[in-house]
Amino acid sequence: MNLLFRAIWVLCTSWRRRHVGFLEPAELGLLTFPNDLDINLHVNNGRYLSLLDLGRVDLMQRSGLWRHFFRRRWLPVVAGVMVRFRRSLKVCQRFTLTTRILGWDERFFYMEQQIVTPKGVAMIAYVRGCFVAPGGPLPTAVVLAEIGVTELSPELPEAVRHWAAAEVAMARQDPATVISAIEN
Template identity: 40%
Template sequence: MHLLLRTLLVLFRSRRRSALGFFDTSSLPMRVLPTDIDIAMHLNNGMYLSLMDLGRFDLMVRSGFWGAMRRKGWSPVVGNETISFRKSLELGQRYTIETKVIGFDDRATYLEQRMVADGEIYARAYIAARFVSTQGPVSNEDIFKAAGVLPPADLEVPEWIRQWREDGALPSTRRPAPHTWN
């Protein structure tokens, strides 16, 4: 809820920005706002991933996939994400959220996102997302058809990302996941 207004602004403004292909890199200009910072006066670590949602929305809208996805009643959901921090973004600082689809497998769409300021990476995240409908997960074939694309032949998920997803996965919602500490 804390980013609802910014989300609506991105969805509105992205429609007026230049079109992108589904496999292009989105670059969303941003500024660190007072609502983004913590007591140390820099972008709060929890806000990075929330703000990166906006970068994914920008890519989906500008590639035309957002409209197709919404018409079909699909929703994007994040299954795994990991982030590394390098430098702090300070109050008022301008930066961009760079977003790129880096691969697919039978369970997820993988994206790399970066917070970039002055030509330097301040933070980088990897996201495993999927699209779901009322009937369940959406297949890659349906995603490509809705996006009007074929995946590039050289688009291959790095092995370490496959391992990261496997190692960090929780049981499916159809299996129990009891709360016990090992």
């Protein structure tokens, strides 16, 4: 995470923000800084991904998940991101980053993250991630049991289901086949 000072700020101030449940959205008010910009003087597309890290940290802290995982030495890991940019963010622009868990399958948790300005949605992302223990990735059932969640996953939105299927197909492909398809 290349936003270390902002991450520390999120962690240190999370107690002042409202507690959220496991499936509730967490909203985080942020501001763009000059070092977030690219040569076009708007937030760099790579920086958006770093800003999304802050939202996931905030959600884990405010929902109480962080203490469960920290104690067990489980680390959250992003396994994939699908992003749609809609509007530019300029320097010193205030925005709200909303993060929520949409659901899960056997291996991954799926989240939606949005950056919203007074003019509307600037960016929406679907993120899939898992937790990794010292011995390797954990099934979602183990993670859910640790935090006491017994209900089934909510139905994932159609776009997320299609994206998850595409990720499986990509994982099964031989890299040489993918490169060949790109070159032709």
